[in-house]
Amino acid sequence: MPEQEPNLAPQxxxxxxxxxxxxxxxQAQAEVFSEILEDAEPGTxxxxxxxxxxxxxxERWQQVEFADRVEVLSLMRADPRMGILRRMPDDEVDLLFAQLSPEDLIEWSDYLPESFTDRALAQMGERQRQHFELYNQYSENEIGRYADHQMLVLSTKATIGQAQRFFRRIELDCNDSLFLVDEEDHFRGAVSRYEVFRSNPDEPLLSLMDEDSRAISADATLMEAAELLEHSRDxxxxxxxxxxGLIGRVTLRTATELVREHYEAQLMASAGMNETDDLFAPIMKGARRRAVWLGINLLTAFLASATIGLFEDVLSQVVALAVLMPIVASMGGIAGxxxxxxxxxxxxMGQISAGNLWSLMKNELGIGAVNGVLWAIVIGAVSGWWFSNEIIGIAIGCAILINMLVAAGAGVLVPMVLQKMDQDPALSGSVILTTVTDVIGFLSFLGLATILFL
Amino acid sequence: MPEQEPNLAPQxxxxxxxxxxxxxxxQAQAEVFSEILEDAEPGTxxxxxxxxxxxxxxERWQQVEFADRVEVLSLMRADPRMGILRRMPDDEVDLLFAQLSPEDLIEWSDYLPESFTDRALAQMGERQRQHFELYNQYSENEIGRYADHQMLVLSTKATIGQAQRFFRRIELDCNDSLFLVDEEDHFRGAVSRYEVFRSNPDEPLLSLMDEDSRAISADATLMEAAELLEHSRDxxxxxxxxxxGLIGRVTLRTATELVREHYEAQLMASAGMNETDDLFAPIMKGARRRAVWLGINLLTAFLASATIGLFEDVLSQVVALAVLMPIVASMGGIAGxxxxxxxxxxxxMGQISAGNLWSLMKNELGIGAVNGVLWAIVIGAVSGWWFSNEIIGIAIGCAILINMLVAAGAGVLVPMVLQKMDQDPALSGSVILTTVTDVIGFLSFLGLATILFL
Structure with a gap:
């Protein structure tokens, strides 16, 4: 009954x-799905x-044609992919694995239990297994692991005519260049398709080679590689x-995927989750994964509570402090x-370095000071009026200013320190920052109140 | 003195x-920069x-060669770009504007004060102004506005030989197809470069045309267009x-930029900022922009405080409640x-619709219930032991369970409602959600405590 559903504009x-x-x-869904399958791309x-x-x-998965299954699974996030693999009968899984290329298996293996990887390897020929081992020597954050091994390669001794035939015969995605290698398969330079087709077929290909061709190092990180591609003209x-030694290529399409995955991972990390997470995780599994993050948060929340606990005396005498307390923590948290x-x-984007850290700090502290003074006055005035007590207004105003300055400083320093410790600032940055602003907020507000009232 | 700088691994x-x-x-920086300028891409x-x-x-900007300035400025975020334009002498700005293409101006004009746009238009010829008006009819979220107008187009009456010459002569980024149009410039279909070079030059080009060629509608959103490209094989x-009517093309490179900008915008929106914001905004300007978000947050914080204010009686009698209060709000906030x-x-990714909303809700409520019960027991036990008072333990345990269930429900509903209201869930979602979990957390905890203690 689609008429009764809310009318949500599709994005x-x-x-x-x-x-x-x-x-x-x-049954109706099965029919809709088979119609969709007729011309939908595997990514869709x-x-x-x-x-x-x-x-x-x-159920719908079973409608996907066998020939498309590897590609569709490859384009799914890791958890839903694994969910389907676990549900499939053993013989179907083995048939699927038999179709897997070493490149596919490399991508899957990042999140596949070892037993599955071993089963997949058992389905492969000796040569494919060797390929797998070759790519597998690069870690999950090195671009060498995910390089595309289909590319146009010719010897530095080839002619332009050979290159023309190559470009005509072999159809690859995102392919504008041909890579030249010497006898030892070392990369010497790239030749542009445009140059190849504009030139005399009998000339040596080397004459068209760009000596300054860029190459990506196999141990570059995924985001380094994506950015190099984005900023290049290739x-x-x-x-x-x-x-x-030339081991593969990275295309602009891969760069787009890497960028999306990076930001998806950051988004998910900000809530303590993974980019592999399933929209419909089984409840116990989903609960277990999220519990870890909730537990970490609980520790920091108890720390904040312990800070408040230091001031039971003043709280029991001035209950308004308990009412206003969250405002100090909240404003500090947002500013941070x-x-x-x-x-x-x-x-x-790689734009922050030791050299501009101090300038950034000055700027953020400046912004923190301006907003700190502004909101200290507003909140102090409102609170003083609310509880008809100017001392409360003064205490909360000072606490707001202190906390917003601390928040600005911590907002700059915490991610830098985390990066130095090889931790992802997008994952733990906000938890640490909130702990700082909570503790400093409660300490300054209740501490000042203790001095002023007791 | 680079030795004394902290050793930050560049990303x-x-x-x-x-x-x-x-x-x-x-002076040393000027020299480093001119070395970098020698082979850095404009994006870098x-x-x-x-x-x-x-x-x-x-100062460094003045070292950038005049010929590169338009491209470098185009690749900067809008605020830093505007900052440079405002500092440049009028005659230099006019010289720069004279080099601007209508496509550049369209992109700049999204964030340019009207006076600047008018100055730039004044530097353009009549034809370019018409082009500008043509693209300007599409809004900032429609792909028609940003379509690339350089593309290979031939009539449906052309021969394959003509197409071959076209592909050889014209060098474009991300170009694998040629678009065929009829007499009225209506798009009829695309022809692949590979097919063109494999076929007999004397045959009609129409014979190679893919009837099912995809096209993007000019009023599609930027993310729709980016996704179509990512999922296509083109x-x-x-x-x-x-x-x-054929008005332009979108390339995979543009799709990568759109994806990055979308996620950067979401990241910045989550803290109430814009993707155009300058890393080094002038302090007063930066403070003013952030003040709005802090003000909105303050209103929700006062709402939370007002909720606590309802329970002054019980708070003044049981000070432990004030100490534990933030834990209830915090756990609900994280779960939400x-x-x-x-x-x-x-x-x-367009994966959420009215049809799967209820299934999602059930799943999230299930996960919320499991974690709610788990943490209710943990927090209840610890709190009861801390204050040697089992009633406090019971009150906080129940409040945690209630708040985590509400958080899960609100976490699903709030973004859907915001989307229906054409609001960006990434911008206002977390503020609304936090308000809900704060208010419900304090209400349930202090409300239960009132019932149990008074």
């Missing part, structure tokens, strides 16, 4: 098919399956190992999160 | 040059300038207007942000 094409699909049930099918509760998802860049967010954005 | 290549540049001062130069405090930034897609974040991620 995009996926939104439209999600609406059609989730609006139907049982993957998003659709993820948008279904687990039982419906597995749609693909070669990936080379320590000795300069503004500085922290600016830092996290800058750090993601 | 990427940009990080490395930022470190070199910000580590130097005055833009990021570097943004990483400098305002005075240094403008590196470019045509953009057509209401009547099917987990549900909210999962929703925001799903909504960005």
């Amino acid at each position: 995009n094409e996926v939104g439209l098919v999600v609406q059609q699909l989730t609006g139907a049930e049982g 099918v993957a998003l659709l399956l993820e948008a279904l509760p687990l039982d419906e998802r597995y 749609v693909e860049l070669p990936v080379v190992d320590d000795e300069g 999160s503004q500085s922290l967010t600016l830092m996290i954005r800058g750090m993601a | 990427n290549e940009v990080g490395l040059v930022v470190q070199q540049l910000t580590g130097a001062e005055g 130069v833009a990021l570097l300038l943004e990483a400098l405090p305002l005075d240094e930034r403008y 590196v470019e897609l045509p953009v057509v207007d209401d009547e099917g 942000s987990q549900s909210l974040t999962l929703m925001i991620r799903g909504m960005a």
Whole structure:
């Protein structure tokens, strides 16, 4: 009964098919899905399956043609993918694994239990297993692991004519260049498709080679690689190992995926979750994962409570303090999160360094001082009037100013310290910052109140 | 003295040059920068300038070659770009505007004061002004506004040979297809470069046309367009207007930029800031922008305080309640942000619709119930033991359970309601959610305590 559903404007094409699909049930849903399958891209099918509760998802999954299954699964997030694999009968899983390329398995293996990886390897030929081991020597944050091994490569001795035939015959995504290697398979430079087609087929290809061709080091991080591509004028860049050996390429399409995954991971990390998380995790599993983050938060909350506990005397005498307390913590938390967010954005782009840290600190402290004074006056006046007690107004005003200055400073320093400790500021930054602003907020407000009232 | 600087591992290549540049001062910095300028891409130069405090930034800006200035400014975020424009002498600005294409001006004009846009238009020829007006009819969230107008277009009557010459002669970024139009410039279909080069030059080009070619509607949102490209197998897609007229194309490179900007905007919005914000905003300007968000937060904080204010009686008698209060609010806030974040991620990908809303709600409530019971027991036990008072333990345990269930429900509903109201859930979602969990947390905890103690 779609007429009775709220009329939610779909955000995009996926939104439209999600609406059609989730609006139907049982047999009707199966029919809608087979219609969608006729011309949907595998990426869309993957998003659709993820948008279904687990039982419906597995039923619809069975409608996906066998030939498309590896690609659809590859494009799903890791948890929903694993959920489907666990539900599939053993023989179907083995058939699927037999279709997996070493590149696919590398991507899957980041989140696959070892027993599954071993089963998949058992389905592979010796050569494919060797390939897998080759890529597997790079860690999950090194671009070498995810390099695309399909590319146009010719010897530095080839002719332009050979390159022309190559470009005509082999159809690859995001392919504007051909990579030249010497006898030892070391990357020497790239040749542009445009140059190749404009030039005389009998000339040596080397004459067109760009000596300054950029290459990405295999141990570069995923975001380094994505940024190099974004800022280059190419749609693909070669990936080379320590000795300069050509091991693959990274395309602009991969860069787009990496950027999206990076920001999705940051978004999820800000709530203590993973980018692999399923929209419909089984309840116990979802609860267990989130419990860890709640537990960490509880420790910091008890710390804040313990701080308040130091001031039971003044609280029992001036109950207004208990009423106003959350305002100090809250304003500090928001001001701190503004500085922290600016830092996290800058750090993601590599724009923050030791050299500009002090200038940033001065700027943030300046902004913190201006807003601190402004809101100290507003909150002090309102609180003093509310409880008809100017001492309360003075205490909360001073506490607000102190806390907002501390928040600005901590917002700049906490992410820098975390990065130095190889921790992700997007994950733990806000918890640490909130702890700081809570504790400082309660200490300054209740401490000042103790001095002024007792 | 780089030896004394903390050794911060740069995140990427940009990080490395930022470190070199910000580590130097005055004349030394000028020299480092001119070395960097020799082979840095304009995108890197833009990021570097943004990483400098305002005075240094403008000094370095003057070193950028005149020919590169438009591109570098185009690649900067809007606020730092505007900061530079405001500092430049009038005649230099006019010279710069004279170099601006209508496409550049469209992008700049989103954040340019009208007086500047008018000055730029005055520098343009009649034809360019018409182009500007043409693109300007699309709003800031419609892809038609940002379509790339350089593309390969031929008539449906052309031959394959003509297409081959076209592909050889014209070098464009992300270009694998040629678009065919009829006499009325209506898009009819795309032809792949690979097909063109494999086929007989004398045949009609129409024979290679893909009838099912995808096109993006000019009024599609930026994220719709980016997703269509990501999920397609193409590196470019045509953009057509209401009547099917071909108005431009969107490339995979643009899609990558749009994705990054979307997530940067979401990240910044989560702290009440803009993606255009300068890392080094002038203090008063930065303070004014952030003050709005702090003010909104203050209103919700006063709402929470008012809730506590209802329970002054019980608070003045049982001071332990004031000590424990923040724990209830904090656990609810974290649990709610987990549900909210999962929703925001799903909504960005179009995966959430009326049809799966109820299933999502059940799942989140289930997870909320499991964690609610778990942490109710833990927190209840610890609190009862801390204050040697089992009634306090019971009150806080029940409040935790209630608040975590409410948090899960609100985490699902709040972003859906905001989307229906055309509000960005990433901007206002967390403020509304925190208000809900604060108020419900204090109400349930202090309300139960009142019943049990008084």
